[in-house]
Amino acid sequence: MTDRLPHEKGFHVSWDQLHRDARALAWRLQGEGPDEGGWRAVVAITRGGMAPAMIVARELDIRMVDTISVKSYNHQTQAEPKVIKSPDMDVVGDGTGVLVVDDLVDTGRTLEVVRKHMPKAHIATVYAKPMGRPQVNTFITEVSQDTWIFFPWDMALQYVEPYRGKD
Template identity: 90%
Template sequence: MTDRLPHEKGFHVSWDQLHRDARALAWRLQGELPEGETWRAVVAITRGGMAPAMIVARELDIRTVDTISVKSYNHQTQSEPVVIKSPDMDVVGDGAGILVVDDLVDTGRTLEVVRKHMPKARIATVYAKPQGRPQVDTFVTEVSQDTWIFFPWDMALQYVKPYHGSDD
């Protein structure tokens, strides 16, 4: 038996699917604050969290949006996470009332770094893998640890030949 490359067990997410899943995430988050309280801001983990964060911010009517940039991947190779851009700490403070959004939690190492910056923030991801789940407060879909998620910004539409016959 041969080892699979990360992309050989793939979960392909279209823009349409991402939009539906990010709206589902917003729906789940809607009831997670005590009555009378509102989210103060959304912080997207760049780059993958930007699209879902924008959708969640729209759905929950959150107008203050910032980013934290944590680099932990070089293509499909994960490395030690490093913060390369922090959010406005005057706005986010310790994270109370802050909603941090990312596309995916894989090992959870990126979110460990984010929690150090904003320990009281609520962390939400659209997709979660088992190893990283303890770092996430809310997510929509779980996939196996060995699944590689292909996000719409990673793909381009192109012609594919049929399996059998010809397309003449």
């Protein structure tokens, strides 16, 4: 297990923003399938890819949805990525016509593992950091490597002090 560089900045994503960005991803992906029929299936990388994958599958009217589970982080510390659960390989095959969706790519190590399972899949993420960009076929927003993205499922509304009065 290796400690990662400290994250100077935070990028906080609301549910509303995530919905908008996932829909933008779907918009970009429509008509990009390998043939006229479009995409055969969506595979969500759990857990972070599940909400974006649901939104993309809804927008592109894809009913065949499966998951691959790759665990690579424990809070903000990275460990060796491990596949905990594979998709149905009879359905996804080598990945041709399959859309793999994740919330973000950071170092790209998760997607490296996923690519080995489905070499011909199209990999899409909502957000991307520069190190992982080469692993992604389509993404919406790039943030710098020293930014930690906070997703709505990891946050809660809370009181903040006004600027004045904080000394």
